[in-house]
Ligand code: ADP
């Protein structure tokens with residue numbers, strides 16, 4: 168069983184703090200993704216769990232055992248890297264069994280463990296090959312096989328699919344999810360790709376500049392982002408943001424953008440009329456409507472993906488992105504009218520960025 172608890176962990180390289188107080192409890196069997204922009208500290212946090220990096224302050228425990236001073240090999244974890252890190256002079260079978268061989272496990276036992284893992288990953292026909300005789304996807308699968316053979320308490324993945332082409336990435340993503348469903352081993356998975364993070368995770372951890380911005384299920388993060396950073400990071404195309412303020416007209420509350428665009432608000436925000444706020448609306452939550460009750464948008468660019476059309480335009484002086492799923496005919500230069508879907512808007516504090 169493999170729970171992981173991270174308690175107020177810091178990491179500094181010399182004077183530079185890169186992890187600035189992270190706490191997180193990962194349940195046994197959970198699939199956690201760590202996501203955030205490049206350089207935010209994802210790999211550093213993962214490497215502290217693995218033992219490849221010292222912990223400057225705070226405590227990490229695996230299964231309630233504090234591992235701060237344990238060597239990686241004594242932590243009962245297995246790590247899979249972006250560059251696979253296979254031994255070129257060993258066959259697939261030897262690569263997969265190597266950790267057991269180092270531990271002086273009996274040959275017959277190693278062989279059966281390797282065969283079992285090969286079976287799960289469909290690697291049987293490749294066991295006698297060398298890494299250079301494999302495709303990128305197959306190498307990645309061998310790296311996972313090597314991790315599975317060790318039957319660890321926790322799998323740690325650091326951007327394992329980043330070297331694969333888009334199609335293979337989607338396929339391997341499915342395989343990793345399947346693997347997790349089959350084996351049920353606690354997994355911490357680092358990626359900078361929010362789609363990968365969303366599709367794989369039980370819970371996502373969004374990181375930014377060495378801190379956690381929000382932890383939640385994919386739906387929680389999408390529906391109720393805690394702040395503007397998460398709102399912007401999760402979802403594609405990204406959420407639209409308009410700066411302005413909330414105003415009351417009679418019984419109805421509106422958001423009025425700096426450039427004068429007026430949008431209805433369903434609920435009364437808990438701020439006064441004059442406070443600056445940021446209105447957020449996802450591109451897929453804007454619909455075409457008639458001229459008399461919509462907001463005017465001048466279309467600059469249209470991107471046809473086959474299934475959807477992404478419209479980039481201007482609404483007053485604000486840039487706006489609209490995702491149309493009904494294959495409407497929209498062309499650059501057109502004036503269209505849009506309306507937000509009721510209940511789908513978000514409001515953020517203009518200063519702190521926090522959700523209102
Ligand atoms: P991510 O994986 O999210 O892209 P990293 O965890 O690799 O980010 O790095 C976080 C920050 O720590 C970066 O600013 C990086 O430059 C810095 N960093 C990473 N390793 C070292 C190191 N060995 N010495 C100094 N700074 C480092």
Ligand code: MG
Nearest residue numbers: 209210211325
């Ligand atoms: Mg990294």
